[in-house]
Amino acid sequence: MIVQLENEIQNQIAEQNQTAINEVLSGLLQRQKELPCKYFYDKRGAELFDEICELPEYYLTRTELEIMKKYAGEMADCIGPRAAVIEYGSGSAVKTQILLQALDKPSLYVPMDISAEYLEYSVRKLSRHFPHLQILPVQGDFTDYLNLAPYTRWASKKIIYFPGSTIGNFRPAAAKRLLRQMFTQCGPGGGVLIGVDLLKEKRILEAAYNDSRGVTAEFNLNLLQHLNDVYGSDFNSQAFRHRAVFNSRQSRVEMYLVSLYAQTVAIWDRLVFFKPNESILTECSYKYSITSFKRLAQQSGFTAQAVWADANHSFSIHFLNRP
Numbered sequence: 001m002i003v004q005l006e007n008e009i010q011n012q013i014a015e016q017n018q019t020a021i022n023e024v025l026s027g028l029l030q031r032q033k034e035l036p037c038k039y040f041y042d043k044r045g046a047e048l049f050d051e052i053c054e055l056p057e058y059y060l061t062r063t064e065l066e067i068m069k070k071y072a073g074e075m076a077d078c079i080g081p082r083a084a085v086i087e088y089g090s091g092s093a094v095k096t097q098i099l100l101q102a103l104d105k106p107s108l109y110v111p112m113d114i115s116a117e118y119l120e121y122s123v124r125k126l127s128r129h130f131p132h133l134q135i136l137p138v139q140g141d142f143t144d145y146l147n148l149a150p151y152t153r154w155a156s157k158k159i160i161y162f163p164g165s166t167i168g169n170f171r172p173a174a175a176k177r178l179l180r181q182m183f184t185q186c187g188p189g190g191g192v193l194i195g196v197d198l199l200k201e202k203r204i205l206e207a208a209y210n211d212s213r214g215v216t217a218e219f220n221l222n223l224l225q226h227l228n229d230v231y232g233s234d235f236n237s238q239a240f241r242h243r244a245v246f247n248s249r250q251s252r253v254e255m256y257l258v259s260l261y262a263q264t265v266a267i268w269d270r271l272v273f274f275k276p277n278e279s280i281l282t283e284c285s286y287k288y289s290i291t292s293f294k295r296l297a298q299q300s301g302f303t304a305q306a307v308w309a310d311a312n313h314s315f316s317i318h319f320l321n322r323p
């Protein structure tokens with residue numbers, strides 16, 4: 001059963017859309033130009049991300065799925081019966097299906113995603129597989145706190161599911177802020193089940209974000225087309241190239257769009273100038289060790305209750321408990 005969104009939540013989302021415009025422009029006016037990576041996910045971006053997940057070089061999805069399949073029962077034991085599951089960045093919800101299958105009578109599922117296409121697809125799919133599960137889809141930015149208390153009061157506890165190592169897209173201070181938000185949102189007795197990519201050889205990391213078929217390059221460049229479509233800018237995506245490098249000092253993979261020549265781009269009432277080879281930082285993907293992520297979780301108030309990883313220690317899934 002899909003629960004209808006009430007006015008209160010819809011108003012909260014409208015306010016969030018206003019701030020999006022300022023966010024894009026202020027990123028492009030910085031010395032190192034930046035664009036928020038959440039704008040990757042229009043319809044085409046979502047299709048390209050799903051293609052990336054199937055690429056041989058992109059070990060992340062394959063490995064996280066393998067861990068989910070192997071340990072979903074243990075994860076369900078940590079979570080317990082009748083939990084409300086709130087998912088940040090639910091995407092096509094492939095891993096969610098494994099989790100929901102393993103859980104004992106989940107009481108509510110709240111997928112949150114910026115992409116309407118992803119939400120529509122995942123809700124249709126999950127309501128077919130779990131016809132008795134209440135589903136409350138929320139389209140918007142999960143970094144903006146939504147008070148979901150009125151919808152979850154019948155649940156035994158609130159669990160936030162955050163797979164895909166999307167936490168890696170946040171700088172450490174922002175990641176801590178987001179974990180603090182989850183701490184508040186899940187409430188006492190609640191928890192977080194979160195996928196975290198682990199630090200590994202530079203060669204493997206760079207290959208994952210520079211695939212040989214060029215799908216990641218297309219995904220990165222599509223961001224410019226998305227901004228043109230939604231905000232009326234006039235980026236020429238053929239005037240930029242994709243670049244991804246591992247920054248070992250900061251333990252993160254950085255994705256850039258590099259301007260091929262000097263050019264000017266119009267965005268609303270502003271002009272943004274690019275020098276030849278000037279870049280826009282479009283995504284950071286921080287890589288953690290199990291210990292460094294546990295430390296971050298503990299600094300955010302959680303108890304790091306359990307962790308599962310693959311045999312090569314390539315990827316990890318943590319269960320964080322709010323005492």
Ligand SMILES: C[S@@+](CC[C@H](N)C(=O)[O-])C[C@H]1O[C@@H](n2cnc3c(N)ncnc32)[C@H](O)[C@@H]1O
Nearest residue numbers: 038041089090091113114115140141142163164
């Ligand atoms: C890396 S994908 C992960 C998808 C899926 N959870 C998985 O594990 O395969 C990131 C997902 O989060 C969504 N997303 C990214 N930033 C977001 C934000 N700030 N607010 C809401 N959704 C966001 C994207 O639309 C996309 O579905």
